[in-house]
Amino acid sequence: MCEANAYLVGDQGEELVMEAVDTVTPDDGGILLTSIFGDQKFLKATIHSLSLVDHKVYLKSAE
């Protein structure tokens, strides 16, 4: 499986917001994260950068 962990990057560093993320899709001014288990989380954020071999997705707050 090729899921990744999603981190919100801010002034205080990286905060893990969801593990085992499958899809990230734009949704209503933010993004909707869906894990391989079907869990969903909405964040007012954008996709900042990726490091896929490290299984990392970096998000940046849109607020």
Place this chain on the structure above:
Amino acid sequence: MCEANAYLVGDQGEELVMEAVDTVTPDDGGILLTSIFGDQKFLKATIHSLSLVDHKVYLKSAE
């Protein structure tokens, strides 16, 4: 390995722009894609969405 293929999404559908992408980082008004082989490609685009289990990264032109 958990690399993905990067597709530029436009009016004409999806165009494969790079295979085996490892990192995607913001760079000078666009994004820099780096493959697991070290190849690099700069695009005036943003990261639109992800489907990691399908090994797909969708980009959207910023122009």
